[in-house]
Each structure stands twice: as structure tokens, then as C-alpha cells.
Amino acid sequence: MSGELEQILLQLTQPDNAIIQQATAQLKLAFKDPAIIPALCAVMTGSQNPQIRQSAAVMLRMRVKKHWKKISLDHRESLKAVVLQAFQQETEHTVRHSLSQLSAVMVKHETPDRWPALFTLLNQSTKSNNPTDRQVGLLLLSKVVESNPEPFKPHYRQLLQLFGTVLQDLDNPTAMYYCILTLTAMTAYTGTEEMNLMRALIPRLIIALKHLIKADQGQASDAMEVFDELMESEVSIIVPHIAEIVHFCLEVSADTTLTDSLRVKALSCIAFLIRLKSKTVLKQKLLNPILQTVFPVLSAAPPPGEEDPEDEENGDEGDTDNESPKHFAAQVIDTMALHMPPEKLFQQLMPLTQVCLASENPYERKAGLMCMAVLAEGCADHIRTKLLSSMLQTVCQSLSDNNQVVRSAGLFALGQFSEHLQPEVSKYCAELMPLLLGYMSALNQAKIGHITKAFYALENFMENLGSEIEPYLPTLMETMLSALSNAENLKLKELAVSAIGAIANAAKEKLVPYFPPVIESLKGFLTDTRDEMRALQTQALDTLSVLARTIGKDVFSPLAAECVQLGLNLTNAIDDPDLRRCTYSLFSAVSTVSPDCLSPHLTAITTIMLLSLKSTEGVTAHLEEDKTFVLLDDDDDDDAEGDAILDDEGADTVDPDTAGFSVENAYIDEKEDTCDALGEIAFNTGAAFQPFLESSFQQVYELRDFPHEDVRRAAFGAMGQFCRAQHKVWQENPTEANHQGNSTSTSSELWLFEFLRHLMWCYYRVFQRELLNVSNETIVKTFILGISQACLKKIIIIKLPSIRPSAMQKLLGVVLPSFLEAVRGERERQVVMGVLEAMNAVLKACQGEALQSPGRLQEISQAIRDVLKKRTVCQDGGGDEADDDEQQAEYDAMLQEFAGEGIPLLASAVPADTFQPHLNELLPLIMNKAKSSCTVADRSFSVGTLGEILQSLVSVSGGRACAGKLSNRLLPVLVAGVRDSDSEVRNNSVFGLGALAQAAGPLVAQDYPMMLSLFSNLLSKEQDRRVIDNLCAALCRMIMSHMEGVPLEQVFPALLACLPLKEDMEENKTVYSCLAMLYSQNPAMVVSQIKPIVSASSHVLGTKDLDPETQNTLVMLLRDVAQRHSQKFEGAVRSLPAEQKMKLTAAVSQS
Known part of the structure; x- marks a missing residue:
């Protein structure tokens, strides 16, 4: 049989499709024969053609991977011996590579302890005096360890000692390469006993990588993944060697003779180190060396005759996959801004930026502007309070630069400022809007790439203007409507549609006069299903969602039902992740305006949304070799034993020739927006969503561990929304009588509904795969729609049961512990912020209901305390560095603010006596941030949180006594805050004193004269209207709480003289x-x-x-x-x- 098999394999290599098809059919037939395993072994060891030997090894690997249990014991034992024999005698590298992959698959099924010959071969070959033998042995070792690292754990110490020797074999770079790949695979499984050995390898590893770069830059780039794995799995191993690693990466980054991918890898490694260990980077004085290397990379001119990807005039939206060193250099600075104290960063960064901005070289001027742009997000407070005017002036001057590259960078910087430096940047409206409008009118429409950047800046600036946009509205809308009607370029139409969404966010109801022509244009775009219209359609859906939320309920409600049907039609007709996610956002926007319009369609809507959450579309496996024989991968799928269903042993495994996975951004965005939309729809549709809550929650809950951080954040947010939705329904139907009256019949109906829903799910999948073959589309759609409407109609006429508190407690009992686990253990700071925000929303809505479980109050208080003490994983808590430095990155401070917002929510949810022990532990952590040496943001947060806590005590049992006890501790902090140089700190402090008076009443009567004198002095010189508004409200709170303590003859006229309130309109209620x-x-x-x-x-x-x-x-x-x-x-x-x-x-x- 082996001779025939070799002939068939040879035919598969021919360039004739007919011969290949005939050979494929013969091969499928041969695979039915149990003798296929020994036959392939014979070909693999005996053929004179290396390509045929490799093909046989690949086929054996595919067979073993899928059908190991069906291979007879004799054949298994024979295969184990033959593959090692073949590996030892093989001389061709490609065949050896395939043999090592075959061995790796076998190790998944046949653990090393049941394959002693493998260990013997590995031991002999890796320690051989022959360099080639060592190289081959390390190839085999890297594949089998990568395939199944855990069984090798008992041998890790031995292996690490071996690697110490191999990494010194500088004349054998290939051996070093396979050694580093093995080390990378082991890292995640390393225990504490191996850490010292691994730590000792780092200097040798760096030297080995330097030699590997000289030998093979591609292999060196792959090998540098070891640093990512070390940082991801056990960053403490590399902490003692951070300086060495950074200097090595800087050398690579600066060397323009190296490949872009290698330099990008080095810059990416530096950014990752800064994310994880910014304090160590600063402590070891590495900031300046990094900046000195990164700036030349950022300011380098492209090769003659070329442009940077973002400057190319190709009409595209920009290269989202820009993997150039320049792009990653900007990312390094962006990461610094997000993870370092701005005071320390700007001290060393701004001199370099100023030099670039003053240069005659346009690419250096561009670098200076790009640097300012990427600082805006992470250092927003620092720029807003200290540098905004000068930085804005620089950016505006760049818009008239004689070089378009510089002008484009200026537009990008202005867009970033507009997005991240609100509300202060909007105060420059009178200067910036005419500048932007004039710039837009002078644009050459042929240069669509530059137009895109101009729209980006204009959009971001307009979106936050609020009523300030009104004088510019006629000009703006005339420009945008003209583009919708007249522009032939679809990209220009898309930009105009997007800009209308930004205008709507600012103008809100003032956009009503322009609503009819806008809607007419959007409908035209949304009903044109040509492929080239896809991007415009997606943007039209996005803008339609914005209009639903902003234009006013009375204006949009008549269109709500039509929007829902339009969205369903689009998702049925077009398979596109961007279009789906924008449709889901439209559904959620409609739910805020007209939730009843969604109720009849919730079966269809939730079904497609849950399919989006379950989908693995967009996940790509990157293979190390071409799978020539992928057509045979389902060779026995028609067997009676049902081989198409994966055995347990293969369900969670990764093919050893899979180098990694990537997920397209569009599918990540789809999952993220689906979670956001599903949570909002659940909350807004209330009782109508109850039949879909459990299945929706289960699918969202599974995404809390999704690899991408944005999806995790959205999943936690949706879980919080589900809790709020459940509580809202329970509040609307709280009586036990409702439970008793409907419990029997309704539970059976709901059981039936769930059964039919699962049935519908199956039919939907059949519809997707099989019913598309039905030529008459109307029949298919009518069939599916008929079943869904019949189910829904049967259920909807029966009053849904009230939600029992126990059901809500069950949900809270799953969600809140998962929140707390994420706060403690999640690595990404943005995710933890989202979790804290979701938890705060649940506490605000559910209040005491969220704290019924024993120990829950203690657990949440402890989590807040951990964040305020910087003890969580995302804060590098429990690390090797003592953190007594008050300066921190702004986003680190923001994380603590999210935690602090939970304190007043807890205070308002339980009696004061219950919360006071926890409050006593939390207060010092909040008050410490009010010191004059702290940043403005910290001081504002501190006194603001104290005020909110006092406000919460007003409405709870025992609150007055608690506030009275706290007054002596809090008064000095709040009084100092009233005298602060920053208006926001003064404002929050004035509010806090008023809240103290309201909460404590007569218990602080002795402090009234001092407080009134303080307010009188403040009023005589205060210029900020918000502070004056809050001062009026504070006086009113003092009067209402203890009128006898206020000399009304003097205070009341002074109070009235400050009315009406100008900015803080919420305090009108108090006044x-x-x-x-x-x-x-x-x-x-x-x-x-x-x-x-x-x-x-x-x-x-x-x-x-x-x-x-x-x-x-x-x-x-x-x-x-x-x-x-x-x-x-x-x-x-x-x-x-x-x-x-x-x-x-x-x-x-x-x-």
C-alpha cells in the first residue's frame, strides 16, 4: 500500500487540478483502510522525495490530532517508535519541522511519562557535542513543550539549567532560537522554585538575542516574544533586569538597518514595561534614555518618494494596522502619559518637544505636534490647568504651516485636545470655530485624506460645545447638507453624516429645523444595499442613533417603529460586523425613546445579538506552514461514529502548528457594542425583557474573561445593567399577591416560552446554514417570523410574574462577587474602572437590596479600600516597590476616584451605625488627598467625596448623629478647601460645608458663626459663578437645618442678591x-x-x-x-x- 500511497501523494503536488481532484478522491478512499497508519509511516521514512516525506508527516499529524482513540494500540506504539527514528535519520529541515509537529500532537495524547523513548532522545540530542544534533533536539523540545507544557513541569529545573548552557552557544543561533521558544512556552507554568533560575537567565538571554539579530532578524523578532510572556506571566522575574532590557530594546529601536518588525517589537516591549512597571522605569532613571531614543524615531522622515501611512492620499480612513516604528514610538509616549505622573514626564519631555516644534524640518515639527496630541488623554488635568492656552496656540499656528504633513498633524492634535481636554477647550470656541470653518471652506476636495483629518478636528470640537454651537449652526448644516446632496465622493458623504451626529450631540433640539432633510438623506443611504455603500450605511446608522437620543422624543418617536424594522431588515440582508453593531446601537437608542416599539421584536433582536456574542467570526489562526492537505481534514466526517464531533481530548487543544490567534477589530467592536446595547435594552424595556434576561445574562457573563479588554469592560457593564433592570421590574411589581396569583400558570407558560425560544435558536442556525438554499426568500422569512411571532403572541398576552426579591438576590449574588473579583485581580486599569462604575450604578439603583447578603458591605468596603491603598493587580499592588510618592499618573488617580464614588453610595444604602466602622477606615484615605501638596484633581475629589458622604447621611437612620461625630474631623479639611486657589476645590468644599450643616443640624450650631464668616469673605471676592451658586445652596441648607443659628436679617438679602443661579441649576431645588x-x-x-x-x-x-x-x-x-x-x-x-x-x-x- 505504501507504494500506491506515495504515488497518490506525488500526484497531489502536480499543477493540474484534475489530477489533484482524482488523487484526493483516491486518498480519501485510502484513509478508510486501517493500514493507512503503517503505510504513511513507511512513506515518511522510506520515500526518496523530501516533499513526499513531509506530506506523509503532515497527514499523520492530522490523523493523530483527530482520531487518536481510533488508532489501534499496536499502531500507536509503532508510530511512537517510527516518528523518533525518522526524526533522527532525517536531514531535511522542512521534514524535521513537520516531524516535530507530529510529535507535539502525539504528546497531547501520549504524555511523556508513557513515551520514555521521547525523553531519552531529547536528553541525548540536546546535550550532544554535535551542534546539529543539539539544534535538532531543541527543535523537537520546543514543539513538544509548546504543545503541552504541563507534563514537563517536573523537569523545568533541568531544562532551565540546559538553557543556561545553550544560550552561551553563540555560534549556534538556531539552537538558541529554539531554546528561547521553549522558554517562552514554559514561562506561564513556572513556579516559585524556578524563578531564581529564570531570573539568572535574563542577561544571557539578552546577549543571545543580540547574536540572533545578526543571524536571522525574523527569528529574533519571534524570540523577543519571550519578554512579553515574562511580563504577562511573571513580571517579577525581569524586574531586577529592567534597565538591561530597556537599553537592549533601545539599541534595537534606534538601529535603522534592522527590519521594521524587529524595531516595532522592541518599542512595543518598552511600552509594555512602562505599563506594568512605570515606577521602576522612573526610579532607575530610564525615562530620559527612552525619550532620547524615541524622539528621533518619531521625527524620522520617510524614505525619498514615500510618505508616512497616515499622510498618504489614498482616500482610505487611515491605516489602522500601521505597524511602523514611528507609530509605535508615538505609542510609547502615549503609554508614558497614561502611566506616569505628568509632573515628572513633562519636565523631561517638553524640552524635546519644543526643539522639534522650532525645527526647519517638517517631520520634526510633525513629531512635536504628534507628541502633544498623544499626551492629551493621559495628562488631561495637567494640560488643562497649566498648559492649555500655550499648547492650543501652538496647534492653531500649525494649521497655517506651509507643509501639509504638519497641518495634518495639527488637525489631529486639535481633535485629540477637543476629545480629552473638556470643558476648558470649549471656552476657546470664539477663536477656534471660525478658524476651523475657514479651514474647511479652503480645503481641496480632491485631497480626501486631509479632509478626513479636518472633519476629525471639527467633529471632536463641535460635539462638546452644547448651546455654544447655536451661532454656527446655519453655516455648519448648510455645509453638511450640501455635501450629502452634491458630493460625488462617498467618503465625503460619510464624513458629513458623521459630522451631523456630532452637531446633534451639541445642538440637540435646536437641530429640529434641519431634521427632515437629514432623515431623508439617511433613509436613502440605508436603503441602498450596494457594497460600495456599506461604510456610508454604517455611519448613517450611527448618526441615526445619535439623533434618536438628542433630537427629542416628540420628534423621533414617530420614526421609532420604522427604525427597528429597518435595522432588522439590514441585519437579515447584510453580513457585516460593523453594520450589525451600529444596528444594535440603534435598537438601544430607540429603547430610550420608545421602548414599546422594541417589545414585539425582542425575540428576533435578542437572537441575533446573542449570536453576535457567541460568534467566533473574525478569529484567525496563524499557521506556521501552509496546510496543503486541509481538504482532507474532515476525511472521515461521514463515519457512522460521528467523527465530526470533537472528542473531549481535542475540544480545548491548540494545533501545534498554530502560531497564534488574532481577532479582527470589527468583531471585537461588535461584541463590545452588543454588550452595551443589550444592557441598555434590558433596562429600558423592563418587564418585556424578562423572558430573555437569563439567556442574555449567561452569554454576557461568559465574556467577562474574553481576551480583549474592551469586551470584558462592556460585559461587566451589561451585567450591571441587568441587575438594574431586574430591580426596576421588581420595584414596579413588588407585591407578593402578584406572585401568588400567577405563579402556577405563568411558570408553565414561561417554561414553554423558553423551550420554544431554544427551538427557535436551533431553527435560526438551520436557517443560516441550510434554508438559504431555498430559492424563495419570502417563504424562508415567513417561516421563521411565523414561529417567532406565534411564540411571542402566546406569551405576551399573559401577565408576566412579578420578580421575586429572591430572583434579584440570586442575580446580585453572581454579579457583585464577579465585580469584586475583577477589582482585585483584573490587570487592565480601564476594565477595573468600568467594573467600579457598573458596581456604583448597581449600588445607586438597588441600595440596601445590594447589601443584603452577609458580609457584602464588608467586601465592597474592602475592595474600595484596596483601590485607595493601591493594592490591586492593575495598580501593581503587592509588588516590589514601596509607593510613598504622592505623584501618580492621572488615570491611576481616576481609578481611585471611581472607587471613592462608591463610599457615599454605601453610606446612603444602610443605617449610619452599620456603615460607620467601615467609614472610619475609609475617611483617612480620602482626607489624605486634600493636602495642599496633592494635585488639583486629588483635592477636588477629596472634598467632593466628603461632601457627598455627608449628603448621603441626611437621609439614613442615625445620619445626624454620625455627621455630628465626624464634624470635628471634616471641618478643617473643608474650611481649607474653601480657601483653595482652584475654583473646583472651593466649589466642592462649599458644598461639603452646606451638606455638613444639613446632615448634622443643631449638632454643629457652634460652628455656624465661623462658617458664615467664611462664606461672607468668600462672597466678597469670588468670581466663579458655580462657586457662588453653591454658596447660595449652602446658606439655604444651613437655614433649613438650624434657622436659629443664622442671622437672617443680614444673610437673607445677601443670598437673594446672588439669585438667579447661573450655572449649578440643580441647586434651584435647594434654594x-x-x-x-x-x-x-x-x-x-x-x-x-x-x-x-x-x-x-x-x-x-x-x-x-x-x-x-x-x-x-x-x-x-x-x-x-x-x-x-x-x-x-x-x-x-x-x-x-x-x-x-x-x-x-x-x-x-x-x-
Whole structure:
């Protein structure tokens, strides 16, 4: 049989398709014969043709991988002997490589202890005096260890000692290469006993890599993965050698004779080190050497006749896969900004930036601007408070540079500033908007790449303007609508559609006059299904979602049902991840406006969304060799034993010739946006979503360990939304009577519904795979839709059961522990921020319900304490470095702010006596951040959190006594804050003093004179209107809590003189509640000041500045004054301007 088999394999190498097809059929038939294993072995060892020997080895590997259990014991034992024999006698590297991969697959099934001959061969060959034998042995070792590292753990010490020798064999770079690959595979499984040995290898590893670079840059690039693996798995191994690793990577990064991929690998390694060990990098004074190397890379000009990828005029959106050294140099600076204290970074970075900006070389000027751009996110507070004006001036000057490369970089920087430096950057609206509009009008439309950057800057700036956009609205909309109607370039239309979304975010209801032509254009784009329209369609969906959220419920609601149907039609007709995720975002936007429109379609909507979460589309396995014989991979799938179903042994394994996996960004974005949308839909649709909650939760819950951090963050966010949704439904149907009345019939109906839902799921998958063969599409769609609507109709007419508290507790019992586990153990800081944000939202919604489980309050308090003490994994907690430095990266401070926001939420959820022991431990950690040496952001956070805690104590049992006990500790901090140089700190401190007065009442009466004197001094010189607004509210809180302690004759007129409030409109509730209380207890005083009261009221009545309850309180007060003191009231009204007089009279006279 071996002779025939060799002939068939030879035919498969022919360049004739007919011969290949015939040989394939013969080969499939041969694979039915049990003698195929010994026949392939004979070919693998006996053929004179290396290509045929390799083919036989590949086929054996495929057979072993899939059907090991079906191979007879005799054949297994024979195969183990033959593969080692073949490996020893083989001279061709490609065949040896395939043999090593075959061995690796066998090791998955036949552990090394049951294959002693393998160990003998490895031991002999890796220690051989013959360099070739050592090289071959290390090849085999790298493959088998990579395939199944765990069984080799007992031998790790031996192996590490061997590697110490091999890494010194500098004349055998290939041996060193396989040695490093093996070390990389072992790293994740290394125990503490091997750490010292591994640590000792690092200097030799660096020397070996330097020699490997000279021999083979491709192999060196692969081998450098060892640093990533060490940092990912056991960063403490490399901490003593960080300086050596950084200097090695800098040498590689700076060497322009090396390949881009190798230099990128080195720069990526530096960025990763900074992410994980920024404190060590600073402590070892590595910041300056890194910057001195990175800046020349960032400012290098491209080769003559070429452009940087982002500057190419190709009409594309930009190269998202830009893997150039220059791109990664910018990433290094971006990582520094995110993970280092800005004070330390800017001290060394800005001189280099200034030199670049002043250069005659346009690429150096571009580098300076790019550097400023990537600093904006991580160092936002530092730039906003200290450098914004000068940096904005530099960027604006760059927009008139004589070189387009520089102008493009300036636009990018302005877009980054607009995105990350709000709200301060919007204060420059009068200067920047005319500049941007003028720039847009002068653009050459042929240069679409440059137009894209101009739109990016304009969009990001407009989006946050709010009402400030109004004067520019006619010009902006005329420009955008003209582009939608007239532009032939689809990219320009796409940019205009995106810009309309940004305009809508700022203008909101003011966009209503332009809504009809915008919607008409969007509908046209969304119903044109040509492939070239895909990007425009996706953007149109995105903008439609923004309009749903911003234009106003009355305007958008009539379109809601049509939008839902449009989205379903698109997802049925077009298989595109970007289009799907934007459709899901549209569904969630519609749920905020008209949730009832979604209810009839929730079966279809949740089904496609859960398929998106389950899908593995976009996951690509990178193979080390071409699978010539992939057509035979399902060779026996029609066997009676059902080989198509994976055996348990192969279900979770990775093919040894798989070098790694990657997931396309579009599919990651799809999963992320699906989680976000599913959570929001669940919350907004309420009871209608209950039948889908369990299956949705299960699928989202599985994604909490997804490899990509954005998906993990979104999954945790959705889990929090599900808890809030469950609580909302429970609140709406809390009575036990509802449970009793419906429990029997409804539970059976819901069981039926779940059964039919799973049935529908199966049919959907059949629809995807098989029913597409039905030529009449209407029949297929009607069939699927008919079943789903029948199921839904049967259930929807039956009142859903109220949600039992136990069901909600069950959900909280899964979600909150998973949140706490992530806070402690998640490595990515952004994910932990998302988890804390989700947990805070759950605490705010569910309050005491979230803390019913024994020990839950303690666990959450402990998690908050751990973050504030920097003890979590994402803060490099428990590491080798003592962290007594008050300076930290802004995002590290932001993480602590998210944790601190949980404290007042806990305080409002339980009686004060229950929380006080935990509060006593947390308060010092918050108060420490109020010191004058701390950053403005820290001081603001500290006093703001103290104020929120005091505010929470107002409404809980025992809160007054608790606030009274805390007053002596908190007063000095808040008083110092009122005198702070920063307006935000002053504002939060004033709020905190008012909250203290409100919470403690008469218990702090002795402090009233000091507080009033402090406020009087502040009022005499304060320029910031928000601070003045909060001062008014603080005085009102003092009056309402302990009126006897306030000299109203002096305070009340001064208070009224500051009205109406100008910025903090939420405090109108406090102010007018105080007026109503004063009127009820001291009407003469209120009537004596009726003129300023009427004047202030005329500015807020009938506006959004008052909530309905406060509006009603004020109207009732004014009516009573008008009836009882008509002469004084009418005199006050007559003094008003005509428009305000009319508005106030109408409000008061309404019944």
C-alpha cells in the first residue's frame, strides 16, 4: 500500500487540478483502510522525495490530532517508535519541522511519562557535542513543550539549567532560537522554585538575542516574544533586569538597518514595561534614555518618494494596522502619559518637544505636534490647568504651516485636545470655530485624506460645545447638507453624516429645523444595499442613533417603529460586523425613546445579538506552514461514529502548528457594542425583557474573561445593567399577591416560552446554514417570523410574574462577587474602572437590596479600600516597590476616584451605625488627598467625596448623629478647601460645608458663626459663578437645618442678591425649598424681600432649570403671596421687563 500511497501523494503536488481532484478522491478512499497508519509511516521514512516525506508527516499529524482513540494500540506504539527514528535519520529541515509537529500532537495524547523513548532522545540530542544534533533536539523540545507544557513541569529545573548552557552557544543561533521558544512556552507554568533560575537567565538571554539579530532578524523578532510572556506571566522575574532590557530594546529601536518588525517589537516591549512597571522605569532613571531614543524615531522622515501611512492620499480612513516604528514610538509616549505622573514626564519631555516644534524640518515639527496630541488623554488635568492656552496656540499656528504633513498633524492634535481636554477647550470656541470653518471652506476636495483629518478636528470640537454651537449652526448644516446632496465622493458623504451626529450631540433640539432633510438623506443611504455603500450605511446608522437620543422624543418617536424594522431588515440582508453593531446601537437608542416599539421584536433582536456574542467570526489562526492537505481534514466526517464531533481530548487543544490567534477589530467592536446595547435594552424595556434576561445574562457573563479588554469592560457593564433592570421590574411589581396569583400558570407558560425560544435558536442556525438554499426568500422569512411571532403572541398576552426579591438576590449574588473579583485581580486599569462604575450604578439603583447578603458591605468596603491603598493587580499592588510618592499618573488617580464614588453610595444604602466602622477606615484615605501638596484633581475629589458622604447621611437612620461625630474631623479639611486657589476645590468644599450643616443640624450650631464668616469673605471676592451658586445652596441648607443659628436679617438679602443661579441649576431645588420653608415660618421676612424673589423667579419659571416639583413649589408660594399681599406682589411684578412680567403672570395665574 505504501507504494500506491506515495504515488497518490506525488500526484497531489502536480499543477493540474484534475489530477489533484482524482488523487484526493483516491486518498480519501485510502484513509478508510486501517493500514493507512503503517503505510504513511513507511512513506515518511522510506520515500526518496523530501516533499513526499513531509506530506506523509503532515497527514499523520492530522490523523493523530483527530482520531487518536481510533488508532489501534499496536499502531500507536509503532508510530511512537517510527516518528523518533525518522526524526533522527532525517536531514531535511522542512521534514524535521513537520516531524516535530507530529510529535507535539502525539504528546497531547501520549504524555511523556508513557513515551520514555521521547525523553531519552531529547536528553541525548540536546546535550550532544554535535551542534546539529543539539539544534535538532531543541527543535523537537520546543514543539513538544509548546504543545503541552504541563507534563514537563517536573523537569523545568533541568531544562532551565540546559538553557543556561545553550544560550552561551553563540555560534549556534538556531539552537538558541529554539531554546528561547521553549522558554517562552514554559514561562506561564513556572513556579516559585524556578524563578531564581529564570531570573539568572535574563542577561544571557539578552546577549543571545543580540547574536540572533545578526543571524536571522525574523527569528529574533519571534524570540523577543519571550519578554512579553515574562511580563504577562511573571513580571517579577525581569524586574531586577529592567534597565538591561530597556537599553537592549533601545539599541534595537534606534538601529535603522534592522527590519521594521524587529524595531516595532522592541518599542512595543518598552511600552509594555512602562505599563506594568512605570515606577521602576522612573526610579532607575530610564525615562530620559527612552525619550532620547524615541524622539528621533518619531521625527524620522520617510524614505525619498514615500510618505508616512497616515499622510498618504489614498482616500482610505487611515491605516489602522500601521505597524511602523514611528507609530509605535508615538505609542510609547502615549503609554508614558497614561502611566506616569505628568509632573515628572513633562519636565523631561517638553524640552524635546519644543526643539522639534522650532525645527526647519517638517517631520520634526510633525513629531512635536504628534507628541502633544498623544499626551492629551493621559495628562488631561495637567494640560488643562497649566498648559492649555500655550499648547492650543501652538496647534492653531500649525494649521497655517506651509507643509501639509504638519497641518495634518495639527488637525489631529486639535481633535485629540477637543476629545480629552473638556470643558476648558470649549471656552476657546470664539477663536477656534471660525478658524476651523475657514479651514474647511479652503480645503481641496480632491485631497480626501486631509479632509478626513479636518472633519476629525471639527467633529471632536463641535460635539462638546452644547448651546455654544447655536451661532454656527446655519453655516455648519448648510455645509453638511450640501455635501450629502452634491458630493460625488462617498467618503465625503460619510464624513458629513458623521459630522451631523456630532452637531446633534451639541445642538440637540435646536437641530429640529434641519431634521427632515437629514432623515431623508439617511433613509436613502440605508436603503441602498450596494457594497460600495456599506461604510456610508454604517455611519448613517450611527448618526441615526445619535439623533434618536438628542433630537427629542416628540420628534423621533414617530420614526421609532420604522427604525427597528429597518435595522432588522439590514441585519437579515447584510453580513457585516460593523453594520450589525451600529444596528444594535440603534435598537438601544430607540429603547430610550420608545421602548414599546422594541417589545414585539425582542425575540428576533435578542437572537441575533446573542449570536453576535457567541460568534467566533473574525478569529484567525496563524499557521506556521501552509496546510496543503486541509481538504482532507474532515476525511472521515461521514463515519457512522460521528467523527465530526470533537472528542473531549481535542475540544480545548491548540494545533501545534498554530502560531497564534488574532481577532479582527470589527468583531471585537461588535461584541463590545452588543454588550452595551443589550444592557441598555434590558433596562429600558423592563418587564418585556424578562423572558430573555437569563439567556442574555449567561452569554454576557461568559465574556467577562474574553481576551480583549474592551469586551470584558462592556460585559461587566451589561451585567450591571441587568441587575438594574431586574430591580426596576421588581420595584414596579413588588407585591407578593402578584406572585401568588400567577405563579402556577405563568411558570408553565414561561417554561414553554423558553423551550420554544431554544427551538427557535436551533431553527435560526438551520436557517443560516441550510434554508438559504431555498430559492424563495419570502417563504424562508415567513417561516421563521411565523414561529417567532406565534411564540411571542402566546406569551405576551399573559401577565408576566412579578420578580421575586429572591430572583434579584440570586442575580446580585453572581454579579457583585464577579465585580469584586475583577477589582482585585483584573490587570487592565480601564476594565477595573468600568467594573467600579457598573458596581456604583448597581449600588445607586438597588441600595440596601445590594447589601443584603452577609458580609457584602464588608467586601465592597474592602475592595474600595484596596483601590485607595493601591493594592490591586492593575495598580501593581503587592509588588516590589514601596509607593510613598504622592505623584501618580492621572488615570491611576481616576481609578481611585471611581472607587471613592462608591463610599457615599454605601453610606446612603444602610443605617449610619452599620456603615460607620467601615467609614472610619475609609475617611483617612480620602482626607489624605486634600493636602495642599496633592494635585488639583486629588483635592477636588477629596472634598467632593466628603461632601457627598455627608449628603448621603441626611437621609439614613442615625445620619445626624454620625455627621455630628465626624464634624470635628471634616471641618478643617473643608474650611481649607474653601480657601483653595482652584475654583473646583472651593466649589466642592462649599458644598461639603452646606451638606455638613444639613446632615448634622443643631449638632454643629457652634460652628455656624465661623462658617458664615467664611462664606461672607468668600462672597466678597469670588468670581466663579458655580462657586457662588453653591454658596447660595449652602446658606439655604444651613437655614433649613438650624434657622436659629443664622442671622437672617443680614444673610437673607445677601443670598437673594446672588439669585438667579447661573450655572449649578440643580441647586434651584435647594434654594426654592428654602424660600418655601421660610415663608411658612417667617412670612413677613419673605414678603419684605418679595421684589428680588419675584425677579429671580421670573428667570427660572417655565424653564428646564426647575424640575416639576420645584416649579410647583415656587408657583404655590408666589400665588399665596399674590393673594395675601397683592399690592406688594403687583409692585414687584411691575418692575420686571415686559417678557418676564408676562411669563411670571401666566405661571401664577394658571389654575
